Amino acid sequence: MPGFTRYAVYYLPPPGPLATFGAHWLGWDVQAGRAVAQPDVPGIDRITGQPRKYGFHATLKPPFRLAPGGDAAALGAALDVLTARMTPALCDGLQADRLGRFLALRPVGGVAAIAGVAAGIVEGLDHFRAPPDRDELARRRKARLTPAQDALLTRWGYPYVMEEFRFHMTLTGPLARDEADTVRAHLDARLPELPAPFVLDQVALVGEQADGMFREISRFFLRG
Numbered sequence: 682m683p684g685f686t687r688y689a690v691y692y693l694p695p696p697g698p699l700a701t702f703g704a705h706w707l708g709w710d711v712q713a714g715r716a717v718a719q720p721d722v723p724g725i726d727r728i729t730g731q732p733r734k735y736g737f738h739a740t741l742k743p744p745f746r747l748a749p750g751g752d753a754a755a756l757g758a759a760l761d762v763l764t765a766r767m768t769p770a771l772c773d774g775l776q777a778d779r780l781g782r783f784l785a786l787r788p789v790g791g792v793a794a795i796a797g798v799a800a801g802i803v804e805g806l807d808h809f810r811a812p813p814d815r816d817e818l819a820r821r822r823k824a825r826l827t828p829a830q831d832a833l834l835t836r837w838g839y840p841y842v843m844e845e846f847r848f849h850m851t852l853t854g855p856l857a858r859d860e861a862d863t864v865r866a867h868l869d870a871r872l873p874e875l876p877a878p879f880v881l882d883q884v885a886l887v888g889e890q891a892d893g894m895f896r897e898i899s900r901f902f903l904r905g
Contacts, residue, residue: 685888685898688756688809690742690802691735692848693885693897698873703737706852706871711736711887714896722867724860731854734894739850741799741884743839744895745810756809757886757899763805764884764901770794774877777868780847782855784865788848788879795848795881798903802884803842813838 693712694700704710707729708719719725747753773790780787788795813821813834821834830840837843856864886898 684891685753686891687744687746687889688753688898689740689744689887689889689895690760690806691738691885691887691895691897692741692850692881692883693736693738693887693900695883699875700737702871702873703850703852706868707733707737709733709736709894711738711895712885712897714890714894720867720871722864728853728856728864732851735851736887736895737850738885738887738895739848742802742806743842744889745838748809748811751809751811753888756806759806759809760802760884760886761901763802764903764905766905767798767801767903768794768905769880769882769903770798771881772879775850775875775879777852777865777872777875779861780849780851782861783851784853784856784861784868786850786852786875789877792848796846798881798884799846799848800843803837807837810838 694703696712700712704717705719708716708726710717719729747756772788772792772795775786776789777784778787818834821840822831826834826840830845833842833845834840841847852868853864881903883900883902885900887895888898889895
């Protein structure tokens with residue numbers, strides 16, 4: 682797995698209408714690792730500019746650099762072992778919703794099992810993670826973290842994991858208050874039928890290319 686600067690574990694929807702929608706809405710197909718045409722929506726390039734590089738996904742283990750001497754093949758093998766023991770997680774469905782100043786798909790009901798999968802991956806792969814440097818820590822702390830979030834940043838390299846984890850599939854960057862409803866209307870007109878129930882039964886190891894764009898490396902099914 683040469684050429685990647687950071688790695689992460691995502692939920693990526695399986696090939697189908699939702700994955701296709703997400704790739705075109707953001708303008709980046711994370712599964713194929715290529716740019717795709719976006720819909721004819723005013724300001725779409727700006728609206729989706731922030732999440733585009735990551736692709737349409739939900740983060741389970743946030744992006745990290747490999748620890749010194751770390752091996753990407755070993756990382757993939759360890760994720761395979763972890764997922765072999767994990768049971769698929771179920772919730773009632775997904776819905777488009779506000780998340781602060783962003784729009785995202787968020788789960789409806791039964792989120793504890795999904796959070797459990799994410800926590801297991803964060804902890805189980807932690808020995809592959811290089812600790813954040815001073816600049817990264819300072820950048821994260823500009824967000825005015827709570828004491829609990831700062832403790833998570835110190836321990837796990839990211840403030841929004843474990844008890845602070847919120848499963849979401851980001852659809853926009855930050856929106857002005859007066860444009861959120863308009864963007865939501867464009868989204869609602871284009872979203873495919875959302876899964877109900879929603880089953881998280883697979884995860885993907887992804888890598889950040891030299892150009893900053895993320896792409897899928899390999900996919901693993903929860904087989905426990």
